[in-house]
Amino acid sequence: MAESNQSSIVSQRPIVVVSNRLPFSFQRTTKGIESRPSPGGLVSALGPVLRKRGGTWIGWPGIEIREGEQISPRGEAYRISPVLLSDMEINRYYHGLSNRTLWPMMHSMPGRARFDHREWDTYVRVNQRFAEVAVAEAAEAGLIWVHDYQLMLTPTWIRQAMPDKRLAFFIHIPFPPYDVFRVLPWDRELLRGLLACDLIGFHVRSYAQNFLDCVERSLGARVDREALLVEYGDRTTRVGAFPLGIEFALFESLASEAPKARPAEHKTILGVDRLDYTKGIPERFHAFERLLERYPQHREKVVLLQIAVPSRSQVAEYRALKREIDEIVGNVNGRFATADWSPIRYLYRSFSQQRLAAAYRDADVGLVTPLRDGMNLVAKEFVACQVDDPGVLILSRLAGAADTMREALLVNPVDIDGTAEAIHRALTMSEEERISRSSALRRREQRDNVDAWVDSFLRSAVGARASLSPFTDKDFSAWLSDFIESYRLALFLDYDGTLCPLQDHPSQARLTPRMRRALDACAERDDTDVAIISGRALRDVRSIVGNERLSYAGNHGLEMSGPGMPDFTHEDLVHYRVRAEELAEDLKELSVDGAWIEAKGPTLTYHYRPVPDNLRRALVERAHEIINQAGYQACDAQCAVEARPPIGWDKGRAVLHVLRTRYGPSWSESIRVVYVGDDQTDEDAFRFLAGLAMTFRVGSADTPTAAGRRLPDVDAVRALLTWLGRR
Numbered sequence: 001m002a003e004s005n006q007s008s009i010v011s012q013r014p015i016v017v018v019s020n021r022l023p024f025s026f027q028r029t030t031k032g033i034e035s036r037p038s039p040g041g042l043v044s045a046l047g048p049v050l051r052k053r054g055g056t057w058i059g060w061p062g063i064e065i066r067e068g069e070q071i072s073p074r075g076e077a078y079r080i081s082p083v084l085l086s087d088m089e090i091n092r093y094y095h096g097l098s099n100r101t102l103w104p105m106m107h108s109m110p111g112r113a114r115f116d117h118r119e120w121d122t123y124v125r126v127n128q129r130f131a132e133v134a135v136a137e138a139a140e141a142g143l144i145w146v147h148d149y150q151l152m153l154t155p156t157w158i159r160q161a162m163p164d165k166r167l168a169f170f171i172h173i174p175f176p177p178y179d180v181f182r183v184l185p186w187d188r189e190l191l192r193g194l195l196a197c198d199l200i201g202f203h204v205r206s207y208a209q210n211f212l213d214c215v216e217r218s219l220g221a222r223v224d225r226e227a228l229l230v231e232y233g234d235r236t237t238r239v240g241a242f243p244l245g246i247e248f249a250l251f252e253s254l255a256s257e258a259p260k261a262r263p264a265e266h267k268t269i270l271g272v273d274r275l276d277y278t279k280g281i282p283e284r285f286h287a288f289e290r291l292l293e294r295y296p297q298h299r300e301k302v303v304l305l306q307i308a309v310p311s312r313s314q315v316a317e318y319r320a321l322k323r324e325i326d327e328i329v330g331n332v333n334g335r336f337a338t339a340d341w342s343p344i345r346y347l348y349r350s351f352s353q354q355r356l357a358a359a360y361r362d363a364d365v366g367l368v369t370p371l372r373d374g375m376n377l378v379a380k381e382f383v384a385c386q387v388d389d390p391g392v393l394i395l396s397r398l399a400g401a402a403d404t405m406r407e408a409l410l411v412n413p414v415d416i417d418g419t420a421e422a423i424h425r426a427l428t429m430s431e432e433e434r435i436s437r438s439s440a441l442r443r444r445e446q447r448d449n450v451d452a453w454v455d456s457f458l459r460s461a462v463g464a465r466a467s468l469s470p471f472t473d474k475d476f477s478a479w480l481s482d483f484i485e486s487y488r489l490a491l492f493l494d495y496d497g498t499l500c501p502l503q504d505h506p507s508q509a510r511l512t513p514r515m516r517r518a519l520d521a522c523a524e525r526d527d528t529d530v531a532i533i534s535g536r537a538l539r540d541v542r543s544i545v546g547n548e549r550l551s552y553a554g555n556h557g558l559e560m561s562g563p564g565m566p567d568f569t570h571e572d573l574v575h576y577r578v579r580a581e582e583l584a585e586d587l588k589e590l591s592v593d594g595a596w597i598e599a600k601g602p603t604l605t606y607h608y609r610p611v612p613d614n615l616r617r618a619l620v621e622r623a624h625e626i627i628n629q630a631g632y633q634a635c636d637a638q639c640a641v642e643a644r645p646p647i648g649w650d651k652g653r654a655v656l657h658v659l660r661t662r663y664g665p666s667w668s669e670s671i672r673v674v675y676v677g678d679d680q681t682d683e684d685a686f687r688f689l690a691g692l693a694m695t696f697r698v699g700s701a702d703t704p705t706a707a708g709r710r711l712p713d714v715d716a717v718r719a720l721l722t723w724l725g726r727r
C-alpha cells in the first residue's frame with residue numbers, strides 16, 4: 001500500500017495517549033471514586049481528538065485504586081487506563097528520578113540533581129509498566145503518543161512489542177546541550193528509549209538541535225540537521241519543533257466576562273508560577289527591589305502580585321525555595337512598606353482559571369522570568385487576557401516562549417539590573433507601543449493555539465515515514481579520516497549479517513558481486529589487512545569468501561589462519577570434538593519445524609529461523625538447558641543458539657591474539673583498527689576494542705551495543721568498505 005494512503009488510514013484510527021498523570025483528578029468518596037477533569041490546555045486539546053477517534057489515555061491516577069474499583073469517568077467517549085503505582089514506586093520513580101534527577105538536568109541545573117541507582121531501577125521498571133499497559137490498549141490504534149520526561153524509556157518496550165506501530169513522543173521541558181545531558185549516568189539509555197519513536201517533538205528548534213548533538217556524540221547515530229532526522233541502526237526518527245499553544249479563545253472569553261474590579265490605586269505587576277526553582281521567583285523579587293531602589297517614583301504606586309501554586313513539596317529543594325521566598329518577601333516589604341502600601345503581595349495557592357484570567361487582565365505588567373522553561377504557558381495566557389487596556393509582557397529570553405514571542409520585552413532573568421530597567425520601561429511605556437506589541441503577540445497566539453499544535457503534531461506523527469539519504473563518502477570521511485590518518489588499517493569483519501544478509505540457511509548466504517568488489521579493493525591495498533571473523537567453521541568461511549589475501553577466524557576465533565601469522569587452533573579444542581558430536585545427538589530432539597543443527601567441529605549452532613514465532617521460546621529454552629548440561633556455554637545469536645566451549649575465548653580475545661601476533665605488543669601505536677559486526681558474539685569484540693578501535697554494529701536499533709556506531713544494513717557496510725578501499 002502506498003505510504004500516503006497508509007498515513008490517511010492511520011490518521012483516522014484511535015489514539016493511545018500515555019502521560020505520567022491521567023487527565024482527571026480522582027477522589028474517593030462514600031459513593032466510590034469521583035473524577036474531575038484536570039484543567040489545562042493539553043487535556044482540553046487532546047480530549048476532543050480522543051472523543052472523535054476513540055482511544056485510551058493511560059496514566060497514573062494519583063490515588064491508590066483497590067482491586068475491582070472502576071475509575072473510567074461516566075459518559076467519557078474514550079477509555080481511561082490507570083497504571084497503578086505503589087508509594088515506594090512513586091517515591092523513587094516520580095519524586096526521585098523524575099523530579100530530583102531529570103527535572104534539574106533537563107533544565108541545565110546539574111548542581112541540583114542527584115543520582116541514585118535504586119531510583120533509576122524503579123524508573124526503568126515503571127516505564128516498562130506504562131509500556132505494557134499501552135501495548136495492551138493499542139492493538140487498533142493508529143498512533144501511540146507518549147508525553148514527557150517521566151516516560152523517556154517507555155517507547156523501548158512498546159517498540160519491541162509493536163515494531164510497526166506509529167509511536168511519537170513530546171517533551172514538554174527543555175532538552176539540554178550535550179555537555180549537560182552527558183552528565184546523566186544513564187544518558188545513552190534515555191536517548192535510545194526516545195529513538196524507539198518515529199517522531200520526537202520539542203517546543204523549539206534549539207532543543208531538537210541539542211538532542212541531535214546528544215545522539216550523534218553519545219550514541220554515534222547519523223543525523224541530518226537540515227531534514228531533522230536521526231538514523232540509528234535500522235530505524236529513522238524524525239525530530240521537530242512544535243511550539244505548544246494555549247486555549248486562546250477560552251482565556252480571552254474568561255477575561256472578557258470576569259467581573260471588573262474597582263479601579264486600582266496602584267499599578268500591578270503580576271507573576272504566576274508553580275513554585276519551582278526554575279521559575280526565577282527570587283530573582284524576580286530582587287529585580288523589583290532594585291526598581292524601587294533606583295526609581296523611587298514607583299514607590300507606593302506599584303505592587304508586585306505573585307501567585308504561586310504549591311508544587312512538589314515532597315522534594316527538599318522545593319521546601320527550601322518556599323522558605324527563601326518567604327524571607328525575601330519579608331525583607332522587601334519590611335524595607336519599603338508604608339502604612340497603607342506593601343510592595344509585594346504574595347499568594348501561595350492555586351487560582352481557578354476564571355480568577356487567573358481576571359488577574360491577567362487587570363495587570364499592567366506580566367513578569368515572566370524563568371531561569372529556564374520548556375515553553376511557559378503563563379506568558380501566553382497573559383497575552384490572551386489583554387482584552388482591555390493592554391498590559392506589557394516582560395519575558396525571560398531563557399523560556400522557550402521567547403523564541404516566538406519576540407514583541408515582549410525580553411530580559412535575562414539573572415541580570416537583576418537589566419530586569420529592573422525592563423520593568424521601569426514597561427511601567428512607563430506609551431499606550432501606542434503597548435497596543436502595537438500586545439496585538440502582534442495576541443494575533444500569533446490566537447492563530448498558533450493548542451488545537452493548531454495538536455493538528456500539526458498529529459499530521460507529522462502519522463505522515464510518511466522518513467529515512468536519511470544513503471551513506472556518502474562525506475559521512476565516512478567525517479567519522480574515519482581523522483582516526484585512520486595515514487596509519488596501516490586492520491579491518492575485522494563478521495560475515496553473516498554483516499557482509500551478506502542473514503538467510504534461512506547459512507549455505508544461502510553469498511557475497512554479492514558489488515560486495516565482493518568492495519572487499520577485494522580493501523584487500524588489495526598494501527596498507528590494509530582484512531580479517532573475516534565468523535562463528536562458522538574456519539574451512540567453511542574461508543571457502544565461501546574465497547580470497548586468499550584475507551585472514552580468517554572460524555568458530556568465533558577458536559581457529560585462525562592467514563598471511564603474516566602462524567595458523568592457530570585453541571589448545572583446549574581437542575577435548576571438545578567428541579563432546580560436540582554427543583551434544584549434536586542430544587539436540588536432535590529439537591530438530592522440529594525446520595530447526596536444524598550446524599556441526600562445526602568443536603562447536604555447534606542450533607538454528608531456529610524457520611520455526612514459527614509462537615513455538616520458538618520453548619525450543620530455545622530447552623536448547624539452552626541441553627547445551628549447558630553438556631558442559632558447553634549457550635549463547636544467543638540471530639535466530640540461533642550457539643554452543644561454545646567454556647574456555648574463556650571469544651571474538652574479543654581472538655582479535656587481541658591477531659593484533660599482537662601480527663603487529664607486536666605495541667600494535668596500537670602502529671595501526672588503526674576498524675571492526676564491523678552484527679551479532680551478539682561481536683559484542684565481546686566491541687567491548688574489548690572500546691577506546692582502541694572504531695567499531696560498528698549492523699542492524700536492529702533495539703539491541704543495546706558496546707559498538708561506537710551503528711550501520712543500518714549490509715548496504716551501508718558495502719558503502720563503508722568502498723570508502724575504505726579508495727580512501
Ligand code: ADQ
Binds near residue numbers: 378
Ligand atoms: P509548567 O512548568 O507547569 O509546565 P507553564 O507552562 O507555565 O509551566 O504552565 C503552568 C500552568 O499552570 C499554566 O497553565 C498556569 O495557568 C497554571 N498555573 C500556574 N500558577 C497557577 C496558580 N497559582 N493557580 C492556578 N494555575 C496556575 C511544563 C513546562 C513548561 C511548558 C508546559 C507545557 O515546564 O515549560 O510550557 O509544561 O508543555
